[in-house]
Amino acid sequence: MTDEPRPESAAESPAESSAVLHDELLALGLEAARRAGELLRDRRPADLGVAATKSSAIDVVTEMDLAAEKLITGFLAERRPADGILGEEGASTAGTSGVRWVVDPIDGTVNYLYGRPDWSVSIAAEYAGETVVGVVAAPMRGETYHAVRGGGAFLDGEPVRCRPAPPMDRALVSTGFNYVHKVRAHQAEVARRLIPQVRDIRRGGSAAIDLCDLACGRLDGYFERGLNPWDLAAGDLIAREGGALTGSRPGRRPDGELTVAAAPGLFEPLQALLDELGAWHD
Structure with a gap:
């Protein structure tokens, strides 16, 4: 017995297809950020030092930047191997799916190096050149922010809104x-x-x-x-x-x-x- 063709009226619309993709990308971004955030928070060496510098002698990279980017890119590549990846610490894959992940394993590396709390893991997913999912985890605040294009912004799952404009x-x-x-x-x-x-x-x-x-x-x-x-x-x-x-x-x-x-x-x-x-x- 063969499967009958799906009725035209029941076919998945482009909007439904996009929503499914965005939901998948959001779930992966949240999980990757959670894992990287836990690594960075819980396994930060007491004697953390500079592994490399970038634009100047004070623009630093730590061993934990490298470890967190490896964790994130490995996790995403395992689950969506056809996607592209652009990472701050050198990850670069073109991909063939139309999706590209843009990853900053530690945004605020100098804060992290000094043990200050204002650092984050930033992960975005682009589709056809437009950012459709954004996740920012701030482990020392105990907060995770996210947005899906057209769906509003959220802090720990609760909707947020910017302040009315002051003078x-x-x-x-x-x-x-x-x-x-x-x-x-x-x-x-x-x-x-x-x-x-x-x-x-x-x-x-x-x-x-x-x-x-x-x-x-x-x-x-x-x-x-x-x-x-x-x-x-x-x-x-x-x-x-x-x-x-x-x-x-x-x-x-x-x-x-x-x-x-x-x-x-x-x-x-x-x-x-x-x-x-x-x-x-x-």
């Missing part, structure tokens, strides 16, 4: 600084000129956490120059799904030149001011 002079804005001295000097000048025009500035040390804090209403705005895809892929989606707008210079998406994020109503004047202050160049 610029009442906005709490976070930023970060590059590890190249020349770039840092210009960023400090931008911050000096910005700070009289906002409530205050914070510097947490993890772009992914900053973007998630924006989505949760813990910040009003965020900007940073020099981010890489793995720094912002998951956090950018979570911020947008939490109601924030994100961009670079006016008319552009977030990129390595500049990432700006804030609630509608604050985003536009903040972006314009940062463009005027030259936050996008050295």
Whole structure:
């Protein structure tokens, strides 16, 4: 006996097919982030040291960055071997499925090196070039943030939303600084000129956490120059799904030149001011 063809009306629609894929990618991203977070939290050596440097002598990689990326990429490759992977610490696979994972095993490595709590595991899944799933685990906070494109932002499974936009002079804005001295000097000048025009500035040390804090209403705005895809892929989606707008210079998406994020109503004047202050160049 042969199976009868599935009736046309019962065939899976493209929307249903996408939802199934997104659910699968979210489940894998959450599990990979959980495993990596436990490794990093529970097995951090007391004498943790620098394994390598990147853009400068103070832009560090630890042995735990490498171990966490190996765990995440191995887990994902075992379950979806046709997917591509881009990792901060060198993982790079083209893939054939249309899905690419973008992985930052420790976002906030210097915080992690010093035993500070603001570091995270950031995992995003792209499909056909668009980020569709974002997961950020902050083990020392005991928090996990996630978003699926079009489905809202969540903290530990509960929906979150960014704060209503305040006037610029009442906005709490976070930023970060590059590890190249020349770039840092210009960023400090931008911050000096910005700070009289906002409530205050914070510097947490993890772009992914900053973007998630924006989505949760813990910040009003965020900007940073020099981010890489793995720094912002998951956090950018979570911020947008939490109601924030994100961009670079006016008319552009977030990129390595500049990432700006804030609630509608604050985003536009903040972006314009940062463009005027030259936050996008050295």
